[in-house]
């Protein structure tokens with residue numbers, strides 16, 4: 010007990026009592042032990058600090074003024090967006106990791122663009138739509154389950170680390186779908202097609218996995 014009885018002494022004693030009680034109860038203890046390890050990577054991946062460029066050896070020149078995105082197939086409201094219309098959509102920011110099937114991963118990329126959730130709210134896929142086919146200005150295609158496209162961290166990216174997406178990385182607009190290997194994230198995005206019939210894309214018909222979840226190491230198959 011404090012013997013001076015002043016208000017400051019009493020408040021302090023209350024804090025001490027609380028901390029002592031927490032210590033007796035073992036507050037916040039998990040009962041687990043851990044080594045101070047680096048953040049975990051998906052199997053077989055290594056971290057890089059740079060951002061490698063991978064494509065088919067063709068980097069189409071798509072200037073914002075001429076860029077258009079058409080979204081159609083099994084949707085209630087097919088759309089064609091030009092750059093100005095894209096810029097009128099709500100801005101979405103996110104930070105996420107990239108995992109490339111060639112075994113590099115890059116942590117915490119800061120993205121800006123338009124969220125897939127917003128796009129879906131505009132086009133309204135029909136209940137029969139189960140797959141999304143992405144087509145690009147270089148002729149590249151890739152397919153993803155609608156359930157994977159319809160996720161909080163998926164976006165049509167226009168900026169990376171506060172700067173416009175460069176041509177080599179798929180500018181002016183590319184998909185970013187962080188939970189699947191990066192080959193699913195179509196660069197120079199041109200067309201999004203909703204379908205009830207899955208259609209394997211460029212790499213999927215060449216031996217890459219149809220889904221491509223890095224945590225399950227779905228590289229090939």
Ligand SMILES: Nc1nc2c(c(=O)[nH]1)N[C@H]1C(S)=C(S)[C@@H](COP(=O)(O)O)O[C@H]1N2
Pocket residue numbers: 060061062063064065066109110145146147149177178179191192193194195196197
């Ligand atoms: N349009 C288009 N998108 C593409 C590709 C491509 O060749 N064309 N390559 C894919 C592959 S295999 C990878 S690993 C990533 C690479 O993206 P980056 O060059 O920005 O790292 O883009 C994917 N998206």
Ligand SMILES: [Mo]
Pocket residue numbers: 063109110111191192
């Ligand atoms: Mo790739």
